[in-house]
Amino acid sequence: MEVDCCSTSSSTSGEKRKQGQQQKEKPFRGIRMRKWGKWVAEIREPNKRSRIWLGSYTTPMAAARAYDTAVFYLRGPSARLNFPDLILQEDDLRDISAASIRKKATEVGAKVDALETSLHHHASSSESSNPIRVSQKPDLNKYPESSDED
Numbered sequence: 001m002e003v004d005c006c007s008t009s010s011s012t013s014g015e016k017r018k019q020g021q022q023q024k025e026k027p028f029r030g031i032r033m034r035k036w037g038k039w040v041a042e043i044r045e046p047n048k049r050s051r052i053w054l055g056s057y058t059t060p061m062a063a064a065r066a067y068d069t070a071v072f073y074l075r076g077p078s079a080r081l082n083f084p085d086l087i088l089q090e091d092d093l094r095d096i097s098a099a100s101i102r103k104k105a106t107e108v109g110a111k112v113d114a115l116e117t118s119l120h121h122h123a124s125s126s127e128s129s130n131p132i133r134v135s136q137k138p139d140l141n142k143y144p145e146s147s148d149e150d
Helices: 002-023 060-078 098-128
Strands: 031-033 039-044 051-057
Touching: 031 060, 039 060, 051 060, 051 098, 060 098
Parallel strands: none
Antiparallel strands: 031 039, 039 051
């Protein structure tokens, strides 16, 4: 009986670990989210312990596109990409330095980040100009006003 007791407790902790991993699941390959909400991308160089820093972005899509660019230049057309249809295939796929890969990846990520941010800003500003019902954020430092309707 003692064996059954111990085996169930270890399987329970294993289940909790799996649940925690599922909650922190990344939306794309090669990116992670910082504690303060920024998305970052980096990639390990093949056959080396070093990593290539690809930048910090406001949207996960921008970080994923930067990763895709870098992995495509490192591993070629057979690389596993987040957005295989969106990669710019250049004929010049020779071995290039980590600095050039970083530069190309950050350019792509910055363009996508700027586009995503402007689209989000445009969508939120057009919603706020809509006279139909705009909800105001409550002031959390004030006590709620008593209503006479109760």
